[in-house]
Amino acid sequence: MTSNERGQWKSRLGFIFAAAGSAIGLGNIWRFPYIVGENGGSAFLLVYLLMILFLGLPVLIGEVMLGKASQRDPVGAFEVLDRKGTPWRFIGFMGVLAAFMILSFYSVVAGWCIEFVIRSAAGDFSPTAHPAKAAQAFNVLVSSPDVQIYYHGFFILMVVGIVYAGVQAGLQRWCEILMPLLLLILVALVFFAMSQSGAKAGVAFLLEPDFQKLNGDAILAAMGQCFFSLSLGMGAMLTYGSYLRPEDNVVSSASWVVVLDSGIAIFAGFVIFPIVFSFGVDPGAGPGLVFVSLPMAFQKITAGSLISLAFFVLLLAAALTSAISLLEVISAYFVDEFKMPRHLAATMFGVICFLMGVGVAFNIAYLENFLDYWASNFILPLGALFISLFVGWRLDQKIARSEFAKSKFAKAFGLWLFCVRYVAPVLIAIVFINKSGIVEAVSKLFGAAP
């Protein structure tokens, strides 16, 4: 199959927009602030940034490289680079499975954003609205499966539409529209948030390290967030890398994606914490931080409707450019491996993800305890672990060496190789053993408090 049949980015910038679009999502704007809040703020941020640098960036470079070198989907890539039927291809199968699981709950959460966009436009989060409208919006929504299913269906429809249109006319085109829009709204919101009374407290919460709050759990959470936020470990970045042209550089493009993803997460913190501190809501409020605390704060702002509208449009745009990368992983697998037409793959698997998500609308616990839990805590770290092992120990080193030689970072090759060979596998193994409950089980066995 020629690369033209499967699609290709029109320019290097197209890849950067799309890959940054995949990385920047609910993970940055919804998940990151509440994880930072729950783990005590600034010291957590520092650990997170170190993880991004020594774990996220090296694995990202590796994953994109696998895609570019093989020009195939996440399963076929390992067959091209190793041999037909290689056991490494199970990394790809796991990735396709994770894509189904993540997309089906991600789309429900994205559907919540649609409801909040509509409510913002209707003025529910303005100072003149009844306080209950903001305080209860989230609870009312999550206890109405039918409403959630409509929004979830509508969101999946948009995702299918974009993937259906292909790499250039769909993915690249929409990311080139939505990413600048997202940046624009975010910058405007940062200016607004920084002019509020709690700006100083909010920034201090994010930037003045308090190492006493740093414990083992926080370190684990930082690592989980690093994978989720960079869309790592399940083949999304591999698939996007497979649409790169030979002349495009992996190392510098991946570095851009990391800078944009972390930058936007921090910017989102600069929006959310100043608002949270200005209006006396709890920064450690958990997943409801964005959907419960913020609307309550918006009700105290004169221009609350406009600000909340901007915020939820931002969240929706970010979710859309991430969700398309999830459906793209599934579609690429069926297009490359089974020669299925792209249109059919996008539609069929979009419908399946829709049906899987319906379960979430009826029972949120299914999101937290099954889909997100297994995909984010089990499949992503395991995928990243095997990807770094494959890239570090199995892949022909000439491929990586020449990518580095062609970039401005030629001298970093040794450091990168050290990271994918040793640092990443060891760190991930520690996280993985912890998350799988083995440590707790062992400590219980010896009678120690976990």
Ligand code: PHE
């Ligand atoms: N990175 C996305 C986010 O931050 C989530 C995602 C994970 C997307 C895995 C694709 C693959 O929201």
